Amino acid sequence: NAGVTQTPKFQVLKTGQSMTLQCAQDMNHNSMYWYRQDPGMGLRLIYYSASEGTTDKGEVPNGYNVSRLNKREFSLRLESAAPSQTSVYFCASSAITEGYGYTFGSGTRLTVV
Amino acid sequence: ELKVEQNPLFLSMQEGKNYTIYCNYSTTSDRLYWYRQDPGKSLESLFVLLSNGAVKQEGRLMASLDTKARLSTLHITAAVHDLSATYFCAVISGGSNYKLTFGKGTLLTVNP
Numbered sequence: 001n002a003g004v005t006q007t008p009k010f011q012v013l014k015t016g017q018s019m020t021l022q023c024a025q026d027m028n029h030n031s032m033y034w035y036r037q038d039p040g041m042g043l044r045l046i047y048y049s050a051s052e053g054t055t056d057k058g059e060v061p062n063g064y065n066v067s068r069l070n071k072r073e074f075s076l077r078l079e080s081a082a083p084s085q086t087s088v089y090f091c092a093s094s095a096i097t098e099g100y101g102y103t104f105g106s107g108t109r110l111t112v113v
Numbered sequence: 114e115l116k117v118e119q120n121p122l123f124l125s126m127q128e129g130k131n132y133t134i135y136c137n138y139s140t141t142s143d144r145l146y147w148y149r150q151d152p153g154k155s156l157e158s159l160f161v162l163l164s165n166g167a168v169k170q171e172g173r174l175m176a177s178l179d180t181k182a183r184l185s186t187l188h189i190t191a192a193v194h195d196l197s198a199t200y201f202c203a204v205i206s207g208g209s210n211y212k213l214t215f216g217k218g219t220l221l222t223v224n225p
Contacts, residue, residue: 031211040122042201042217043156050211058212090155094211101146101203102213104156 002026006091006105013081013112021076021108023091031094032074033058033102034066036087043090049074081112115140115206119216126192127224134219136185136202144205145185146213147176149198156201160187192223 004025013019025032030051035043045058049068063085065077074093078085088109092102116139126132136145144163148156160169162178162185169176173196175188185202199220203213 033212035215040217042215043203045212045214048212094213101148101158101161102156103158106155 004091004093004103004105006089006108008108009106010109011111013078013110015082015112017081018077018079019081020078021089021091021110022073023075023105024073025091025093025103026072027093027095027103028071029093029095029103030071032068033092033094034064034074034076035090035092036060037090037107038087046076046089078110081110083112086110086112115142115204115214117202117204117214117216119200119202119219121219122217123220123222125222125224126189128193129191131191132189134187134189134200134202134221136187136204136216138183138185138204138214141183142180142204142206145178146203147185147187148201148203150201150218151198159200189221192221194223194225197221197223 007022033048034046037043044060047066049055052071055066067075088107090107091105094102118137147159150156160176165180167178173190178185199218201215201218203215206212
C-alpha cells in the first residue's frame with residue numbers, strides 16, 4: 001500500500017545511547033518532515049526537507065540530526081538520547097503544491113530511561 | 114512566528130448534541146487542514162481548506178475557513194460516540210517551505 005513507512009514502531013533507549021529512526025515514502029513527494037508529539041503540546045516540527053538534497057531546522061531541532069538519503073527516505077538520528085526526548089515521533093511527506101496536506105507515518109514511540 | 118490556537122482543548126459532549134471547535138491563527142495563510150487522531154494512532158486527514166469562504170462537509174463534520182478573520186471552525190452535528198478522538202487544525206506557514214504548524218488539539222469525548 002502507498003504511504004509513509006516508519007521503523008521501528010517502539011524503542012527503549014538508555015540515556016546517552018544513539019539511534020536512527022527510519023522513514024520512507026512511495027508517493028513521489030518532494031517534501032518530508034519529522035515531528036514529535038508530546039501530551040498537551042500538539043505536534044512540533046523537528047526538521048524538514050523541502051526537496052531532495054536540502055534539510056532545514058524546525059521548531060525543536062536541538063539534539064537531533066537528519067539525513068535526506070534520496071527522494072524516498074528521510075532519517076532522524078538521536079546522537080545521545082536524553083529523557084526529554086521521550087516522545088512519539090511522526091514522519092510525514094507532502095505534495096503541498098498540489099493543495100494536499102501531509103501523509104503521516106504510523107509513528108515511533110520512543111522512551112529514554 | 115505563526116501561532117495556531119484551538120479551543121476548547123477538551124470537549125465532553127452528549128450524543129446527539131451539536132458543538133463547534135475553533136481554530137485561530139496569527140499570520141496570513143490561505144491553507145488550513147483538519148486532522149483526526151485516535152488514541153495510539155497516527156493522524157488522519159479530514160479536510161483541506163484552500164481559500165477564503167471554503168466549506169467542506171463529511172458526515173457529521175463540517176469545516177469552514179475565514180482567512181480575513183484568520184479563523185476556521187469544525188462543526189459537529191448530532192455527535193455520536195465514534196467521533197470521540199483528538200482533532201487538530203494545522204496551518205501552512207507560507208513562503209516556499211510549506212511547513213505545517215499545528216494547534217495543540219481538541220480532545221473530544223462523546224458520551225452516550
